[in-house]
Amino acid sequence: MFSDPEAVAMALVLVIGFVLLYFFGNLLAPLLIALVLAYLLDWPVSFLANHGFRRGFASALVLLIFFLIATFTVLRILPTVWGQGMNLLSEYPVMLNSTQQWLESLPQQYPEFIDGALVESVVDNVRTRLMGVGEQLLQSSLSSIINLATVLVYSVLVPLMVFFMLSDKQVLLNSVSRFLPNDRRLLTQVWSEMNGQVINYIRGKAIEILLVGGASYIVFAIMDLRYSALLGVLVGLSVLIPFIGAFAVTLPVAMVGLFQWGLSPQFGYLILAYGIIQVIDGNVLVPILFSEAVNLHPLAIIVAVLVFGGLWGFWGVFFAIPLATLVKAVMNAWPHHIEKVEDNEPSTSAE
Structure with missing residues (x-):
């Protein structure tokens, strides 16, 4: 079907988009975050624009309200969640030991149905994997603290990109369409x-x-x-x-x-x-x-x-x-x- 020029154009656009996301996905992460937020906030901006507000002013107003609500929510919820997460990680080994003791007691209570060697093998395997998950969570939390500078940069770049995506939506769409083939x-x-x-x-x-x-x-x-x-x-x-x-x-x-x-x-x-x-x-x-x-x-x-x-x-x-x-x-x-x-x-x- 590649004798159809429209099919060729669509295939090329899809291949280029896939290559860009696959090889440059980490670099494009702020753009993806901004794109998701722009899709999320486009409806209230369009609603205000249709009722007499300038699109730039409507974009700034909606974005300001959204980030105020998000900041308030994060400041109220994040400390509690973080504290509970640290407490859960500290009790994680105790919970694993309690679960292990309970599982190991099952062969004694029900020797006709449960094999002790099988339970011991399963417990060791699960314990190893869960401890590995705990170590990964700890490493990811430490790496997130190290990458705090990146988060601060994103906190500036993402709102700016969202604002321009919302306020100059039609201009950006027209600019992108210039790079697309005519047979589209x-x-x-x-x-x-x-x-x-x-x-x-x-x-x-x-x-x-x-x-x-x-x-x-x-x-x-x-x-x-x-x-x-x-x-x-x-x-x-x-x-x-x-x-x-x-x-x-x-x-x-x-x-x-x-x-x-x-x-x-x-x-x-x-x-x-x-x-x-x-x-x-x-x-x-x-x-x-x-x-x-x-x-x-x-x-x-x-x-x-x-x-x-x-x-x-x-x-x-x-x-x-x-x-x-x-x-x-x-x-x-x-x-x-x-x-x-x-x-x-x-x-x-x-x-």
């Missing part, structure tokens, strides 16, 4: 389909994080679960990874509840409440928030998380669904056949 009907078709879905996805994901994280924190706090703020934040952020995140964050929630209450009715109520939150998220919130963006088979979403997460790490996981939707849009727009051009000239016969 397929590109326009894919862009029109993707733009609305990316907007829907980013806004929906932000709302989902707030609702799921807030509901989890309220439930954990009411039940007087230790590290409720930290676990609420983890549950909220887990929605960034479809399907896999919910299973991954279940382990710390269950471990903290088991260490605090043991196998008691209170622990059962915690697991029940956490399961209800996950069911409501998957069966109510996701269909409402992502009715337009998530029109993909669950297997396609899992494969997208694994593939794009392996390629680009966090950003690959975050944009796994939009990237999978992009692949689907390209497949839908790609020419599946070439119409035969009939020769309309009158045929001549030999006399």
Whole structure:
């Protein structure tokens, strides 16, 4: 199908974009952050612009309100989450030892069903892996402190880029279109389909994080679960990874509840409440928030998380669904056949 110039143009743009993200993804991280925030804040800016405000003033006002709310939230939540995280890391070995002792007691209580050697092997393997996770978390926290200068630079660059993306949106789009080929009907078709879905996805994901994280924190706090703020934040952020995140964050929630209450009715109520939150998220919130963006088979979403997460790490996981939707849009727009051009000239016969 590469005899179609529009297909060639779309393929070249996709290849160039993939190469840039793959080899220069770390350098483009501030741009990606700014792009996500610009998509998130474009609706209130456009709303104010449509009601008589200059777009530059509306962009500055919305951006100022957003960063004031974000700063207030971070200053209120971050110290609590950080303190609970440090306390959890300090109790991490104690929790592992308690879990190990409980597992090792199972063969004595149920010798007919549980093999002691198998339990010991599993405990050693899990303990080694969990201790490795704890060391990685500690190293990442130390490296984040070392990279504080980078964070400070991002805190200046990102708001500036977001402001220019919002205030000069049409100018930037026109400038980008100058570098695109003239034969771009397929590109326009894919862009029109993707733009609305990316907007829907980013806004929906932000709302989902707030609702799921807030509901989890309220439930954990009411039940007087230790590290409720930290676990609420983890549950909220887990929605960034479809399907896999919910299973991954279940382990710390269950471990903290088991260490605090043991196998008691209170622990059962915690697991029940956490399961209800996950069911409501998957069966109510996701269909409402992502009715337009998530029109993909669950297997396609899992494969997208694994593939794009392996390629680009966090950003690959975050944009796994939009990237999978992009692949689907390209497949839908790609020419599946070439119409035969009939020769309309009158045929001549030999006399």
